[in-house]
Amino acid sequence: MAVISTIGFGVKASLGDPTRELAGDAASQVEREALRARLGLDDPWSVQYARFLGNAVRGDLGTSYVFKRPALEVILSKFPATFELVLAASLIVALLSLPAGLYCALNPNSIAARAIMGLSVLGISVPIFLTGIFAITIFSVELGLLPSFGRGETVAIGPWRTGLLSADGLAHLVLPAMTLSSIMLPLFIRLVRGQMLDVLDQDFIRTAWAKGLPPWRVWLSHGLRNAAIPLVTLGGLQLGTLLAYTILTETVFQWPGMGFLFLDAVNRADVPLIIAYIMVVGAIFVTINTLVDVLYVLIDPRVSLGVQAR
Amino acid sequence: MRLWLMALVLVASLGIASSAGAKTLRLAYDADPISLDPHQQLSGGTLQLSHMVFDPLVRWRKDLSLEPRLAERWEQIAPNVVRFYLRRGVTFHSGNPLEAKDVVWTFNRLKQSPDFKGLFEPFEAARAVDDHTVDLVTKGPYPLILNLATYVFPMDSVFYSGKDERGRDKSELVKHGASFASDNVSGTGPFTITEREQGIRLVFKRFDEYWDRDSPGNVSEIVMTPIKEGPTRVAALLSGDVDFIAPVPPADLQRLKASDEIVLITMRGSRVVTLQLNQDRVPQFRDKRVRQAIVHAINNEGIAAKIMRGFATPAGQLSPPGYPGHDDALSPRHDLRHARSLMKEAGYEQGFSVTMLAPNNRYVNDYKIAEAAAAMLAKINIKVDLKTLPKAQFWPQFDARAADIMMIGWYSDTEDSANFAEFLAMSPDKSSGYGQYNAGNYKNPTLDRLVLQSQTMTDKAARATLLQQVERILYEDAALVPLHWQHLAWAARKGVNIEPVINVMNMPFLGDLVVE
Secondary structure, eight states, X not given: OHHHHHHHHHGGGGGOOHHHHHHOTTXXXXXXXXXXXXXXXXXXXXXXXXXXXXXXXXXOOOBOTTTOSBHHHHHHHHHHHHHHHHHHHHHHHHHHHHHHHHHHHHSTTSHHHHHHHHHHHHHHXXXXXXXXXXXXXXXXXXXXXXXXXXXXXXXXXXXXXXXXXXXXXXXXXXXXXXXHHTTTHHHHHHHHHHHHHHHHTSHHHHHHHHHTOOHHIIIIIIIIXXXXXXXXXXXXXXXXXXXXXXXXXXXXXXXXXXXXHHHHHHHHTOHHHHHHHHHHHHHHHHHHHHHHHHHHHHHOTTOOSSOOOO | OHHHHHHHHHHHHHHHHHTSSSEEEEEEESSOOSOSOTTSOOXXXXXXXXXXXXXXXXXXXXXXXXXXXXXXXXXXXXXXXXXXXXOSSOBOTTSOBXXXXXXXXXXXXXXXXXXXXXXXXXXXXXXEEETTEEEEEESSXXXXXXXXXXXXXXXXXXXXXXXXXXXXXXXXXXXXXXXXXXXXXXXXXXXXXXXXXXXXXXXXXXXXXXXXXXXXXXXXXXXXXXXXXXXXHHXXXXXXXXXXXXXXXXXXXXXXXXXXXXXXXXXXXXXXXXXXXXXXXXXXXXXXXXXXXHHHHSOHHHIIIIISTTOEEEOSSXXXXXXXXXXXXXXXXXXXXXXXXXXHHTTOTTOEEEEXXXXXXXXXXXXXXXXXXXXXXXXXXXXXXXXXXXXXXXXXXXXXXXXXXXXXXXXXXXXXXXXXXXXXXXXXXXXXXXXXXXXXXXXXXXXXXXXXXXXXOOOHHHHHHHHHHHHXXXXXXXXXXXXXXXXXXXXXXXXXXXXXXXXXTSOOOGGGOEEO
């Protein structure tokens, strides 16, 4: 986290001057310089960094220039929106890639399998920005089925505002989640297929067949379980990538999450917000990687933390 | 099943019936106002908000004549004093009555606002004569008192006085950081704010006690959502998720024009986009013939037609039509042959190399315009090394005068010609602030004198003649390269009658909006 903060703070100088955005074109040079001084932007880099670290230790990552509230608070207030979007997209990826990948592995030469693989190439090559706009054009503008932007109605559960509990909120979630998942889905279909093909070729599967087990047990309990380890590793890592792609998805759909906030902050050179975002996302990455390690234990029969497996 | 359907239809029709009296307008702009304090930032967003929650003393009509608002009438009682008679029976959202003291209070606050005080520099004071009469007094004779009165949106001085529960002075004007006025508002305007989630939504409700009983406006609620991406904003309108959008991205104009369910309105705006040739950095630019050659090499019409898709009016001068300094004779002058011969005459037939900087998210199609201009200059052998930057990074570079050619767009806050010259063309002078955006470093004492002279002339006709002379000097000197005036566009679904309420200042008067 220390490294992340240094890098985040290091690029600060090249992020631009926030005072123009804050003061407007017609404000005089003198006014802008006064504002710079008030924001402490004129101090040497080391002084600014020391001040930043001192405050960061106390959980204060600075005050957003635009929102005029603590940057961390602003970011965290947008976290539920991004979390729900990533969650929905991951669910779509998981629910579609497993059956599709399995199908392709079991019937590699069927027409349907070839169609799925072909489409997945297309999915990988279309930029997410375009996917989003296509989805809006087809489902909102032409068919009028789904809302085109925003999060819709949300329900507050404590500090967490969720869109998952209202029909309107769910309807708003469909297109962004679909779009976001489109970037991962092809990858995972290919991964599931590849892993399964590998595993199905191994000796213990032949043994399982020889034992006379029903096909679903061979495929799922023996095949998929052994294919799952790389899937989980990659899934964890790709969750981070998914988080990165929320920046584009949220911008296309005006989804009020952290990614949208980040791009907006970059445009306005809202430096405290940019740094806070980098720190929060860094923390999320660290957490996810830790979780992935823990998940290994649960899935891989060969890894254990000293607890006797069955 | 059928019963269920019938119930659904019934519920739906009830919903329609109950909403017949109450009209909700769902509005999508590209951004929402960053503060509710009308004096915190001088920007389009702030002024648009001010016209919804406050009322100005006077406002511009579509034809740029002045319409009385909170000032019922006014008279010039001395060369430097205009007396405003306030409308009676106007109340603020808090219930307090509007009085002369509120205008004086607001004026004094404007004089302290870092963003607005420049505009009000020529003013000396506002003085209450009685409860409903105010004098605006300038330091000397000043021709634009009424232009500036469009910026005076009286605030509720009683509401904004004292301390709030956190012990902050309610009148405090904080540029960076929270204040009472950035989150609370009491004006006289047609709408009050009922809900605000910054960056997500802003909900307005019509003010029951609104003074303007003659206003045809029938919108009882406005839900404003910022949608930053142009294509998404357009899609939201086309899919019926919102009723009214602005701005409309040029790429979508044809598509919206073709739609039967959408009303699209475009208008020539008054923001001029120009290129500045830095004479400090490039000795060749000090030669008038080279500057002339560049002006002749740039095909303004081509840029307006091809890159802006007709969404701009080619400009040969800074002042748009309707401004006092505008001279119809000063038209764009694309002539490549002449440009080449000028270069030859100046001894630069072989050309030279320069650098150029332009923003890529500030003006409509800014970076494409810059690319086109660079290609056009290549035809007279001026090799341009172009760099485009996001605006947040562009402005520091602009201030450092970091390139030989700069792109800049300018909008005159006073709706007057002198403002263009003061910021873009007068000799740069740190102490007076004139020429702050003159990145060409063009210096002409005659021009400086004329512009300063125009500031104290109250004879409109004579002043117009003088400002036209300023434009002619800039034209003949090719002091800078005007490209075009950017157009404005709004779109709404049919039935939202936006045409009467929009204007060239891009401040829709939503209080007067009629929705069928």
